[in-house]
Amino acid sequence: MGEVRIGKFILAKAVRLATLLVFLCILTFTLLELSPIDPVTAYVGADPAVGAEQRERIAEHWGLDKPPVERFCSWFSSMARGDWGTSMIYRRPVPEVIGSKFLTSLALMLTAWILSGVLGFWLGIVAGTHEGRMADRLIRLAANVLNSTPAFWIGMLLIMVFAVGLGWLPAALSVPIGVAEAEVTLAERIRHLILPALALSITGIPGICLHTREKTCEIMHSDYVLFARARGEDLHSIVRRHVCRNVMLPALTLQFLSFSELFGGSVFVEQVFSYPGMGQAAVQAGLRGDAPLLMGIVIISLLFVFSGNLIADLLYRIIDPRMKEGGYE
Amino acid sequence: MNSKTRSAFWNLSGVRARAIACVTLFSLLFIALLVTGSRIGEEDLLVSLDNTFQAPGLGHLFGTDWVGRDMLLRTIKGMSISMQVGLISTVLSAVIAVFLGVMAPVFGGAADHLAAWLIDFVMSVPHTILIILISLACGGGLRGVITGVVCTHWTSLTRVIRAEVLQLKSAEYIHIAGKLGRGRWYIATRHMLPAILPQLAVGAVLLFPHAILHEASITFLGFGLPAHEPAIGVILSESMKYLTVGKWWLALFPGISLVLVTVMVEAIGKNLEKLVSPHAAHL
Numbered sequence: 189m190g191e192v193r194i195g196k197f198i199l200a201k202a203v204r205l206a207t208l209l210v211f212l213c214i215l216t217f218t219l220l221e222l223s224p225i226d227p228v229t230a231y232v233g234a235d236p237a238v239g240a241e242q243r244e245r246i247a248e249h250w251g252l253d254k255p256p257v258e259r260f261c262s263w264f265s266s267m268a269r270g271d272w273g274t275s276m277i278y279r280r281p282v283p284e285v286i287g288s289k290f291l292t293s294l295a296l297m298l299t300a301w302i303l304s305g306v307l308g309f310w311l312g313i314v315a316g317t318h319e320g321r322m323a324d325r326l327i328r329l330a331a332n333v334l335n336s337t338p339a340f341w342i343g344m345l346l347i348m349v350f351a352v353g354l355g356w357l358p359a360a361l362s363v364p365i366g367v368a369e370a371e372v373t374l375a376e377r378i379r380h381l382i383l384p385a386l387a388l389s390i391t392g393i394p395g396i397c398l399h400t401r402e403k404t405c406e407i408m409h410s411d412y413v414l415f416a417r418a419r420g421e422d423l424h425s426i427v428r429r430h431v432c433r434n435v436m437l438p439a440l441t442l443q444f445l446s447f448s449e450l451f452g453g454s455v456f457v458e459q460v461f462s463y464p465g466m467g468q469a470a471v472q473a474g475l476r477g478d479a480p481l482l483m484g485i486v487i488i489s490l491l492f493v494f495s496g497n498l499i500a501d502l503l504y505r506i507i508d509p510r511m512k513e514g515g516y517e
Numbered sequence: 518m519n520s521k522t523r524s525a526f527w528n529l530s531g532v533r534a535r536a537i538a539c540v541t542l543f544s545l546l547f548i549a550l551l552v553t554g555s556r557i558g559e560e561d562l563l564v565s566l567d568n569t570f571q572a573p574g575l576g577h578l579f580g581t582d583w584v585g586r587d588m589l590l591r592t593i594k595g596m597s598i599s600m601q602v603g604l605i606s607t608v609l610s611a612v613i614a615v616f617l618g619v620m621a622p623v624f625g626g627a628a629d630h631l632a633a634w635l636i637d638f639v640m641s642v643p644h645t646i647l648i649i650l651i652s653l654a655c656g657g658g659l660r661g662v663i664t665g666v667v668c669t670h671w672t673s674l675t676r677v678i679r680a681e682v683l684q685l686k687s688a689e690y691i692h693i694a695g696k697l698g699r700g701r702w703y704i705a706t707r708h709m710l711p712a713i714l715p716q717l718a719v720g721a722v723l724l725f726p727h728a729i730l731h732e733a734s735i736t737f738l739g740f741g742l743p744a745h746e747p748a749i750g751v752i753l754s755e756s757m758k759y760l761t762v763g764k765w766w767l768a769l770f771p772g773i774s775l776v777l778v779t780v781m782v783e784a785i786g787k788n789l790e791k792l793v794s795p796h797a798a799h800l
Binding site (some may be wrong): 208211212216218219220222223224332333335336337338339340341344345347348351352353448449451452453455456459460467470471474475477482485486489490493494497 | 641737763768769
């Protein structure tokens, strides 16, 4: 019985992912087709040594002279086989470029994700248990202002204060300049990660904080908290026994649902800190018309967001005992 | 207005009176900034190489940039350009949201499924990446950034309107109109649209902060407005170059202005919401 339901669930998700991916491929291809950027010019750059004849040969080599539908089919089948083409900027296969960039970005995103989750959750609980009082007002004000603050500007502020003003931390890049890749110590890497991760996590805090606050307020007004108070439990034990347990799951779910904002935010943060990850690669690919790389990044970003949504979905279905009773759907 | 409500209005003690005052004040500020900014021309921003990089002071409240232009004037002009872009994007997104949000449930079936799927699709890719892609397809510039922002921002409002219309669909007066032989188009435009107008207004105002922030961010990355159109994103991206040499005012004040305008519009939206659905104000 249960296995059939799980099977159905997996099948439904797989079909959904497949339709999203196919449609995304069609959309990306169409958009890049509409783009005024000429792939041959983007490839050879402003090199005057490349004549018109050579350009034609390159176009022919890539099959650019064929009709769009035919080109889409051949492109799509090679994508499906795992051949994602060669990045024009890095002159390496796209999966290779994305692979190394993704790991760099993942370190940044994961740190920021955990940091914003923990801080946001804690601030939300503090605000919710002090509803209407000074702490609550200040936290809400800060969260609302941060909600209206662009990620890149937060990054610039951090550079101004911690890198330029105080000189505590490096302002840019993920490794020190002039040091060979292999000789970079872990401590140096971490030092370069702090500011970008802080900037990215600050943008993630308001969402989780305000959500946790709402839930906490709701719980604090509930009958079981009233009863706990009547039994003589202090605030600390109420928070530990009743609030945390009830707020944890929705907060965690929300945190997984925020993968889209996390990825989007990392683009800006990486750009500000010249942090060589996926986000910066996406910007470079976009500005310089590197179509294969941009397409690869678009697809990876969809997979990233999809996996976040899937985990959120599973969390509810597997961890929450109430959902277990009700079964799937 | 009798004397009692008038006095209540002026002493701003009631929730509604305060909400009205807040909306009026901030809207006036918004319009003032928009108009002032658009009246600043090239002739006000003359290059004067004698006072480059002046720190903020009495002469130049926001300091001056690398060719001696007054940063306060540049910021106001930049904000007004960004606000115009934000306004256009917001209106276009709202139009799409109304169309899809009303039509999908009214026609039901395949149309509704399609709309729901489209919303899911747009939300399944990070907005930034999608805007970069769309702006690239449009060849960058103003058109690119507006198309990108519009294509990614219609979803949340569409959801709100669709939910509202789904509720309306089971209302008696809609059923009666249907039984009286009114067509779907007539019902959608004459009965549904007026009923959702308040939510639409609030939703559109609350959409603006997202639109202007995304516009500024995308322009900052270099995809949006070109460098000769000094929107706030362009100003901030230029100030990046002087950040590490300690010219903090180039980035600080324009950024604060952007945040303030965004917070202001957010406040307008939230207060409008209080006025439109009074029960929400007492939660």
